[in-house]
Amino acid sequence: MAKLKIRMERRKIDNKILIVANWKMNPETLQEAMVLFKHVAKGVKDIKEVQVVMCPPFVYLNHAKDGPLYRNTKVRPLQIGAQDCFWEYRGAFTGEISPLMLKKLGCEYVILGHSERKNYLKETLDMIEKKIIAALRSSLIPIVCIGEKSRGEQRKKEVESQLRELLGRIEQKDLRKIVLTYEPEWAISSQKGAEPANPEEAERTIFFMREILCDMFGESIAAQIPILYGGSVDHKNIRTFIREGKAQGALVGSASLNAKEFIELVKNAKV
Ligand code: PGA
Numbered sequence: 001m002a003k004l005k006i007r008m009e010r011r012k013i014d015n016k017i018l019i020v021a022n023w024k025m026n027p028e029t030l031q032e033a034m035v036l037f038k039h040v041a042k043g044v045k046d047i048k049e050v051q052v053v054m055c056p057p058f059v060y061l062n063h064a065k066d067g068p069l070y071r072n073t074k075v076r077p078l079q080i081g082a083q084d085c086f087w088e089y090r091g092a093f094t095g096e097i098s099p100l101m102l103k104k105l106g107c108e109y110v111i112l113g114h115s116e117r118k119n120y121l122k123e124t125l126d127m128i129e130k131k132i133i134a135a136l137r138s139s140l141i142p143i144v145c146i147g148e149k150s151r152g153e154q155r156k157k158e159v160e161s162q163l164r165e166l167l168g169r170i171e172q173k174d175l176r177k178i179v180l181t182y183e184p185e186w187a188i189s190s191q192k193g194a195e196p197a198n199p200e201e202a203e204r205t206i207f208f209m210r211e212i213l214c215d216m217f218g219e220s221i222a223a224q225i226p227i228l229y230g231g232s233v234d235h236k237n238i239r240t241f242i243r244e245g246k247a248q249g250a251l252v253g254s255a256s257l258n259a260k261e262f263i264e265l266v267k268n269a270k271v
Helices: 002-014 030-044 058-066 068-072 099-105 115-121 125-137 155-167 199-217 219-224 238-243 259-269
Strands: 017-022 050-055 079-082 109-112 141-146 179-182 227-230 249-252
Touching: 017 109, 017 227, 017 259, 030 050, 030 058, 030 259, 050 109, 050 259, 058 079, 058 099, 099 125, 109 125, 125 141, 125 155, 141 155, 155 199, 179 199, 199 219, 199 227, 199 238, 238 249, 238 259, 249 259
Parallel strands: 017 050, 017 249, 050 079, 079 109, 109 141, 141 179, 179 227, 227 249
Antiparallel strands: none
8 A cells, every 4th residue: 555655645746736616505696606706716816736616506607607707807717517417418307407518518527426415315326326427428527525424433434335336337447537525524514513524534534545446446546536625624724634634625615605715725725
């Protein structure tokens, strides 16, 4: 495993840090969304070391990518992602959104398997696996959330079984296009009593995830899959998750809804 660790360190330096803004079901109006998007776009435009991916609700995606805002603010394009997609491409699936539609709209990423969808909508690992495959076939990069329900001993078991069930049947050539996020459910800010994982905990789990990936696919692929951290990340703790936690970026919920806070977070991510 020592060799794997050395390669991981090198890769982190060579690659950009990825910061993903997960707006969840916010804000309430298009106008507010446009203001937030515009401020963030301006605030992060000169930070070359960090790639920012904005994931607004579906209804704002079109405005984020091709709307007047995007054309008028002559800034480095932010990348755009969705917060979910369906596993079919077209047809009679009321209320669902096809990964092909997202791709055609200009999305590059899609968050899949978020714990809020597992808990409130009963999304299963089987459903999430189908979504990962459909996203990959639509040339979207899936940001796959992995994490245990509560803090404690069962962490390794839960993380390992999620990884094996979600990635076990993915074709080798597609594995390099996946981004993983270690996001313990108990650390998500909307949970009662939530607190961020400490950086050592995050590092241990991220390293454990890489050991499992190594066992599943070999060292070379295991070292190439970026692993982010998610759960109560803010402008104050982002640096420790990247430096000490060895995360290659972060999935950010509530702190991404305040432009000032989020811009500061992105600045602090370039370690
Ligand atoms: P949080 O959310 O940053 O508000 O904890 C993260 C997430 O749920 O993706």
